[in-house]
Amino acid sequence: MESIDTELAARIRNDIVLGNYGEEERISEARLCDTHKVSRTPVRLALRMLEHEGLIRRSEGRGYFVNAPNVNDVLQAVQVRGHLESLAARLMAQSPDRLSTLPILEAAIEEIDRLILVGKMDHASIRLIQKQNAVFHKTILECCGNDFIGFTCSRISHMPMLEVGAMVFDRQVLSTKEGKERSNFRLKLGNSQHKVIFEAIQKGDAVRAEGVMREHSNTMIEYIQVFEKRTKEELTIKDLIDYSGLSVMRKEHDTTGKEKSL
Amino acid sequence: MESIDTELAARIRNDIVLGNYGEEERISEARLCDTHKVSRTPVRLALRMLEHEGLIRRSEGRGYFVNAPNVNDVLQAVQVRGHLESLAARLMAQSPDRLSTLPILEAAIEEIDRLILVGKMDHASIRLIQKQNAVFHKTILECCGNDFIGFTCSRISHMPMLEVGAMVFDRQVLSTKEGKERSNFRLKLGNSQHKVIFEAIQKGDAVRAEGVMREHSNTMIEYIQVFEKRTKEELTIKDLIDYSGLSVMRKEHDTTGKEKSL
């Protein structure tokens, strides 16, 4: 259990990204105290945190205004994270003591392969794949030799779909058979990219490791963009399913509430 | 004038990066209240901010410990910022509506050229060059089309030498004639890189814009590394002069105190 303000910040953050607050809504400390039944101290700490994260703006006069991110904001952020990850991949490929961590990457790749082969595209399986995916990406970030890359990624991972190793699906694709096949192909493609990245790092091919990692993150961006074009009206964050460690969107699609923290 | 907690956070941050606190020193709220003559409320807000910035760690039991960054941390951070800037350069070169902002870049380059030609290597001149340098880099960040890049950079610019467009010199180099000449050459080299970046963006050569921008930031990293090797003992942040917008180190080298905010 975290301290109240962290918990509170998470709840408000959730409300903001899910669009419960209206684009430019004014937000007051007193109101939050009332709705969340806490004192002003944790509210202020939480608001400061959210301001730092860019989810609310503090008006110079007084008062806070929400800064709800839209899909385009998320896409931009994914691009930034992907670019940082590509730097990490390059550095890791150049690092002399990378060999000891290679088995971790290999194990994650093999586990994802195994899960894809089983072919179950239900929630539980995807979460398992997501977990191994997170392991793969986190390992590269943590073993690249530049700790500041991981730190910077962690500073921006408060937004939905920005947790390292997060995976995004659209809400309809998992409900139809054809959609499931498409998702299966997407997972296969992603893991084959993992393999190429792994081999490049193993061989010390820094340029290739960086390039494929960049391509790997572009895949996610393009997936969202393609889906964006397919929808008639404006695509909102709610239309996407975020499989990430944080799982901000969980209450939207997980009614069982069994797995509280993976 | 900012609110007290922001001011306070800046002061504590300053103390930490200048090494006034000892590597792993315990830091207590009460002590800070006493030394800075403020109540605990702003102290707590400031500590939260610094924790978010990674300059202090909160022990799960209780208490805060300082996490003083060393030169290597700064180098890693510079690498991250440079990598983000190279992404910005690439995106700007790809952006269709980049042409309207090109004159800003060109003006900054010409102004720096003019200042270098005058050849005065005193504090005031270097600050003017620094300002135009910041304009150049900020313009690229702000006009690349991905606002999240600039946002991410701003989130990490609390550390010394990480303000966008910051320039670093070592403390001895500006005191000797030979050192001044070397610095002059370094400025010329930097601005010639600016020119190449400008032309690449103008032509829409995204690959080259990205590559040269990367090289541009590597120049700063290598400068510090070369200086690091030249010194006998461990290089500290204090040994470097930081010409940045924030100028955390100002009180170290500016005794006149005339220019409070450029």
Added chain:
DNA sequence: ATAACCGGTTTGGGATCCCAAAAAAAGAGC
């Protein structure tokens, strides 16, 4: 002698109080 226990002290989190500034509303003058 050592280890467990117990009380005092330190310290951080949360709640409440106070105040100044700004927005909103009411009132006066034209």
Added chain:
DNA sequence: GCTCTTTTTTTGGGATCCCAAACCGGTTAT
């Protein structure tokens, strides 16, 4: 009826108070 001024209310920042948990020191029992 409109505008400018004054008063009221709202709201956020800072200070203080309270409390629970953790650390420290000493004492006692084995």
